[in-house]
Amino acid sequence: MPKVSFVIGAAASGKTYYIDQHFAGRDVVILNIYDYQQKAYEESGFKHMDMMPMPVKLRCLMKANDDLLNDIIEKLKQGKEVVAEQTLFKAKRRIAYVDAIRKAVDADIEIYVMCPGEERWQENISLRKLENDRGYIVSTAADIEFPNPAEGFDSIYEVSDDGTKLRMDQPLEKQFLEDARREIAEEKERIEKEDEKTRRQLELLESMKTRPFWHYCEVCGKKEFITDEEAFNSGWDYPPRIGFFGMLGPRTCGSCQMTDTLYWKIQTSGQLPIVMEGDLNDKELVTWRRIKGEPESLLEEEKGQGDPE
Ligand SMILES: [Zn+2]
Structure with a gap:
């Protein structure tokens, strides 16, 4: 059966290294969310990230997420094994992903969560010369909600300094799933409305060049x-x-x-x-x-x- 393995974790938590080691010698397609984000940023036309307005950045991140998801589904449909380096810190984002994959294709879905020890992680941050972002990185790591089986994963692994361990917590109530799905649907609707408003405003401005x-x-x-x-x-x-x-x-x-x-x-x-x-x-x-x-x-x-x- 085709399989997708998500590897998530904060910056410098060792995702790429882990993927290289853990999936070495296997015939896998490796996709990385950072490549998709980079592409979306470039396509947005903003040369410098600092100049990018927040709503544009948000749209880029969403597009990157959607494009990666579509590629994962496409590869799975071809019967491939896919490894996806992702952030997906929030349960609701993972649920949206798992729901979309389950709907499109019959596949195994597993997830690896990088949980490096404090010392190892600080070392990585220094090695990658990310000291200036240390505070930010630590705060994003605190945002990671550990995946729960209720989200729909077949297997959930915790990757720590001691190795890779299966960790299937007590499944959360169904209500948790329903709340997440509703939140995602509402968010999607809100953003579509905003985009529609922007589109209309631009159309109106364009029309002012020619209409009386x-x-x-x-x-x-x-x-x-x-x-x-x-x-x-x-x-x-x-x-x-x-x-x-x-x-x-x-x-x-x-x-x-x-x-x-x-x-x-x-x-x-x-x-x-x-x-x-x-x-x-x-x-x-x-x-x-x-x-x-x-x-x-x-x-x-x-x-x-x-x-x-
Ligand atoms: Zn006058």
């Missing part, structure tokens, strides 16, 4: 339902060509001056260029709220004062 929308001159009150190109050609200062939607900048027709805008007033106030709504008059407040609500605020015509009902 309301242009309001904050100085003389003129308004026109025109495209970005039409507006630009008749002298409007308006996003997306001039400035950015949602950020304070001049919103003027071709006949009015920037020096009469809210933007100018704030920039030349001699104070920090921050808008305090309490300091604005009614006209400025209307302008400011419209800008904050862009681009949505420009799609439908505003019913302003003096407009015919």
